Structures are given as C-alpha cells and as structure tokens.
Amino acid sequence: MHLSRLSLFACSFLFSSVANCADSDASRPVKQIAIIGAGAAGSSAAYHLHKYASEDDVPVNITIFEKTAHIGGRTLTVNVHDIPNNPVELGASIFVEVNHILFNATKEFALPTTDPGTDEAGVLGVWDGQSFVYTQDSESWGWWNIAKLLWQYGTAPYYTRKLVHETIGTFLKLYEAPYFPFRSLSTRAYQLGLVKITGVTGLQWLAQNKLDGPFSHHIVQTSTRVNYASNLPYIHGLGTMVAMAPEGAMAVAGGNWRIFAQMVYRSRAHVSLNSTVASITKKPSNDPESGSPKYSIKTKRTGAPDDVEAEAYPVSFDDVVIATPYQFSGIDHDADVIPHPVDSIPYVTLHVTLFATSYQFSPAFFNLEPAAKVPTSVLTTLGQDEEAKPGHDGAGNAGFFSATLVKVVTNPKTHNKEYVYKIFSPDKVTPEFLSRLLGVQVPETFTRDPSAGADGEEGEAVLDPISWYYPAVFNPYPQKYPRVTFQDPILGDGLYYTSGIESFISTMETSALMGMNVARLIVDDYLGISHVDDVGVDEEALREQDRLQNVLAGQQQKTAEGYGRPVEDAGEL
Numbered sequence: 001m002h003l004s005r006l007s008l009f010a011c012s013f014l015f016s017s018v019a020n021c022a023d024s025d026a027s028r029p030v031k032q033i034a035i036i037g038a039g040a041a042g043s044s045a046a047y048h049l050h051k052y053a054s055e056d057d058v059p060v061n062i063t064i065f066e067k068t069a070h071i072g073g074r075t076l077t078v079n080v081h082d083i084p085n086n087p088v089e090l091g092a093s094i095f096v097e098v099n100h101i102l103f104n105a106t107k108e109f110a111l112p113t114t115d116p117g118t119d120e121a122g123v124l125g126v127w128d129g130q131s132f133v134y135t136q137d138s139e140s141w142g143w144w145n146i147a148k149l150l151w152q153y154g155t156a157p158y159y160t161r162k163l164v165h166e167t168i169g170t171f172l173k174l175y176e177a178p179y180f181p182f183r184s185l186s187t188r189a190y191q192l193g194l195v196k197i198t199g200v201t202g203l204q205w206l207a208q209n210k211l212d213g214p215f216s217h218h219i220v221q222t223s224t225r226v227n228y229a230s231n232l233p234y235i236h237g238l239g240t241m242v243a244m245a246p247e248g249a250m251a252v253a254g255g256n257w258r259i260f261a262q263m264v265y266r267s268r269a270h271v272s273l274n275s276t277v278a279s280i281t282k283k284p285s286n287d288p289e290s291g292s293p294k295y296s297i298k299t300k301r302t303g304a305p306d307d308v309e310a311e312a313y314p315v316s317f318d319d320v321v322i323a324t325p326y327q328f329s330g331i332d333h334d335a336d337v338i339p340h341p342v343d344s345i346p347y348v349t350l351h352v353t354l355f356a357t358s359y360q361f362s363p364a365f366f367n368l369e370p371a372a373k374v375p376t377s378v379l380t381t382l383g384q385d386e387e388a389k390p391g392h393d394g395a396g397n398a399g400f401f402s403a404t405l406v407k408v409v410t411n412p413k414t415h416n417k418e419y420v421y422k423i424f425s426p427d428k429v430t431p432e433f434l435s436r437l438l439g440v441q442v443p444e445t446f447t448r449d450p451s452a453g454a455d456g457e458e459g460e461a462v463l464d465p466i467s468w469y470y471p472a473v474f475n476p477y478p479q480k481y482p483r484v485t486f487q488d489p490i491l492g493d494g495l496y497y498t499s500g501i502e503s504f505i506s507t508m509e510t511s512a513l514m515g516m517n518v519a520r521l522i523v524d525d526y527l528g529i530s531h532v533d534d535v536g537v538d539e540e541a542l543r544e545q546d547r548l549q550n551v552l553a554g555q556q557q558k559t560a561e562g563y564g565r566p567v568e569d570a571g572e573l
C-alpha cells in the first residue's frame, strides 16, 4: 500500500466525516476510471462509483466503452412488427422483488413496472415430448407462475419453496457488511456455506433435501430448462434454487434496459457507444507518490474493417473495470496486465426466436385431440425414462426448452389480433418446425433476411402465417456445472472484473451486484481501505476449495468440450 493512500486512510479512519479531511481533498487528483461494457454490471458499476465517490468526496471521471449502439447488453428489447415503442424483451425478461438493486432502481428512477404475462387468461403446460405432464389454467400464462398451486405434488412444493427462501436469504448477506464488499467471491461463497450448494448438481441438492420426486422432475427441471437451458444433473444447486425463485416476477414497462440507461445517465459518465475495446496495456506510473500503474486502452469503431488499426484513447486510466465475459470480449492484453489468466468457462448457446402470428399452437403437434384446448405457453421437461444430457442435446425429445406467449398485439396492417411467441431452443427454429407447431404451412421465406426486400415469385400469393419474426442467438449464461471457486473480481492493481459471478448465479441482478461491489472496492481503495481480511479468511479451507474445484473440473472436462466458444453470428449480442 502506498504512502499517500495510508495517510488518507488515517484521515478517514480517525474522522468519520470526510469533511474533516478537507485539507487532503484539495490535492486529490481526479481518478480516471474506464468501464468496458454497458450491461447490467458496467451500468451498475458506473452508477455506484458515482454514488460512493460523491458520498466520500473522491473526484472521479468515468468513461464507459460499449461495443454496441445500446445500453443494457444482454438486456434488450426489439419492436414487434418493427413499430417503434412496441417492445418485447429479447434477452433478460424478468426480475423479482428480492433483486434489491433492480427493484430499488425502479423506485428511485420512477420506472413503471408491469406484471408480464397477464394480457389475457391462458393455460400453462409442461410437455415431455410425448404428452403434457402438468397443466395449469390461470389468469396468467407466465412461466414463472409454474410453482403456484400444485396440490398434486403433496408437500414437495412447500418444502422446495422453503429451501429456495432459505438459500436466497443466505445469498442476500452478500449485500451487506461484513460480507459486502468482497475481494473474492470464492471466499464469500465458502464463508456463507453456499459452496455446499454450488458444488453439487441440482439433482443432488434436491435429493439431499429429500425433494427429488416427481415434483422436481416435472416442475423444478422445467424451471432450470426455461431459465438456464439445463437439466437437473447439469446445473448446480444454487442455479436450481434461483430458477425456482420467480415469485412476483416483474419487468420494466418499455424494457428492463431502461434501468441501466438511467444508471449510466445518473453516473455522469462519458459514454462511447459503437466503441469496441481492442486492447489494454499497462504503463508504469510517472507519479512517484502513488506508484500505481496507469492503463491505456485502444478502441476501434464497431464494424470497422479488419485492416483499420485500433486507436489509443487519449485518457490514461487509474482503474479499469472489465464488465463483460472476458472470453468473448476480443480484448488483447499484455502478459503483465492480467497476471493470472481469466478462466474460460463453458457457456450455453441458445436460439431465441420471437414471432407474431394469428395462429395458436396446434393440438396435433402435442398429440392432442383436434378439438382439445392447447396450452398458451409450453414449458418442457424430459420423458420419464429419458436420459438427461448436457448442453446442446439437453432439450431431449421435446426438442426445445420453452415456447411461451409473451404478448398479445394488433397487427397494424390487418388489424387482427396476434400472438407474440418466444421459443428457446438449442437449434435454429425451422419453417418445418413452425409449420407443425402452428398446424399451418409456414413458407421457407420465414427464414429470409427481413431487410432483403421483395420476396417470392411474382403472382404467387403466399399467405404468410407469420407476420413478423426476430431470430437471435446468444451465449446467455454459463453452463452451470457444479463448482466451488469463482473468478475473482480483482485481476490486478486497478483492474477489476465482474463476470466471474456468472458461474455462481447469472442474472441481471447478480451482475449489477458485482458492479456495485467493484465500485465499492475501487472507492475504498482510494480511501485506503483494503478489505483484505474483513471476515477472516480460512487459508486451509481455500486450498481445499481449489483442490475440490480441480476435481470437479476434471469430471466435467468431457461434457464441457465444445462449449465456451464464441458464437460467430451473434450480431445481436
């Protein structure tokens, strides 16, 4: 630790009010902070940096670099029928009240929330590729209502819910002292006993709690599939608990990204959109007093041809926050910038297909009688004797993870009522699949590029049952195999990372939590507070944790192969 920081520390330590330290304030240089990525994590980091720095009178200047033209990252909307202000969520669609950062933000920024999935009453069904194993008639077809009644499963839903609540309660300790802020998520996960839950599969965790009956197969697994595209033997216990915690689901009217746009706006950061960070380099400090390194960043205009060189950004940064999964970021760094390489972790590849149609799901597709009432929203699980597989093959006989109604709209041309559906699947949705699902011929032109202009042969009148569609492919979240260590938020002196939390829990809220954590660590570092030993670190236990992680990683080597590659055509990300 450097002298100037120590003296600052003494000052803020001895006097609880920063005002008493006014003398040292005057000489404080403005701290330059770069944030790479304006998703939930980067936006929250910016917002909380501004907040904490203002509270503690630390002058900061924040610059955000964002590759795309929008703020929100994986939280984004698209407009149905391409009509402005007719948005549906393409990425992260819901959050819940215990998501304190997001929920508080909606209040503080006066953003109206909606109860999604209530446009009209409908039936929610769980399909196993052969038949419906569960249906629920309700006022809302939102999949998050799945755990609502369920008398047919005896006491299992009750005890599962209790287990979920206990787990979430433990997790929430991460928001408060002495667990907040944290330099190491592995350490905190151990101290809170959460590695016992992340270190086993959902199936094992439920079995340990005697909850591995039909309820977990039909309902809990349905939730892990729609939330994390995973079957119970291939997702850890904590991911399973989070997938079962959608009570009181809500969304921001107009799009959840509005939370993050507000956070960025209120952070007073300089925002550089369409700006891809290509490299980070370190240069020795020319300030002998602090001795801390400075970082230089090179950026390139997104979409610029390969032969265009990245340009050095004119500001040198005291701190850099990498707020995006490093393995997909395309950022180069010198060997001395990140002493220990950031772990590459396996990510799911998920196709998300939105489309509008006046048709509803066909009874024949689901082996139902022609006149049968077909669920409005369909979730899936495995057949009773079907082997659970990881990754791409995880969808099993059903072939997809979910096909749910997201909105009821009026077609602007025909004025007909139309349904907007969302399909989560491991493969691209084909016209052939949609023809069967809707029970009507969906022409091949379904997959044409909508911007390509005129379609079909002259004079050939094709009644297109799909009036609008939007296919996308994501690396939405990691394949959450059991693990007991997580990438630390501190990569080097003044270099921070948020995405390590994704293999622990991947939600907008947890990314925002990591952004808030990193903000606190940065401001406290300026104040000379190190948090090195807040709760008392058990070195022996940490070594054991590392050993166990190696064992788990070894076991998963086989299944993990083929995952964790960037998606080539992920232009929408």
Ligand SMILES: Cc1cc2nc3c(=O)[nH]c(=O)nc-3n(C[C@H](O)[C@H](O)[C@H](O)COP(=O)(O)OP(=O)(O)OC[C@H]3O[C@@H](n4cnc5c(N)ncnc54)[C@H](O)[C@@H]3O)c2cc1C
Binding pocket: 036, 037, 038, 039, 040, 041, 042, 065, 066, 067, 068, 072, 073, 074, 075, 090, 091, 092, 093, 094, 095, 275, 276, 277, 278, 323, 324, 325, 328, 329, 330, 331, 352, 474, 475, 476, 477, 498, 499, 506, 507, 508, 509, 511, 573
């Ligand atoms: C289909 C789908 C459904 C989901 N459903 C939910 C849900 O219902 N609820 C929920 O809470 N979560 C959900 N999630 C997960 C949630 O979206 C993520 O966990 C969360 O948004 C991650 O936020 P982040 O800021 O960490 O990363 P991101 O949102 O990915 O943000 C990273 C940002 O960094 C930018 N970037 C990357 N590389 C560079 C570079 N080199 N230079 C500059 N910028 C760069 C990216 O463009 C991006 O904007 C879902 C995700 C998907 C895809």
Ligand SMILES: *[C@@H]1O[C@H](CO)[C@@H](O)[C@H](O)[C@H]1NC(C)=O
Binding pocket: 030, 061, 062, 063, 270, 315
């Ligand atoms: C803050 O950073 C921006 C660049 O992102 C720069 O233009 C501006 O001069 C900086 N302001 C201060 C006070 O350092």
Ligand SMILES: *[C@@H]1O[C@H](CO)[C@@H](O)[C@H](O)[C@H]1NC(C)=O
Binding pocket: 068, 069, 273, 274
């Ligand atoms: C970003 O790029 C998009 C598409 O190329 C363009 O429409 C938009 O105006 C750009 N925005 C900024 C701020 O440069």
Ligand SMILES: *[C@@H]1O[C@H](CO)[C@@H](O)[C@H](O)[C@H]1NC(C)=O
Binding pocket: 100, 101, 104, 175
């Ligand atoms: C949310 O708001 C409550 C009430 O104002 C406050 O006590 C709490 O600290 C806030 N939590 C977060 C994470 O912002």
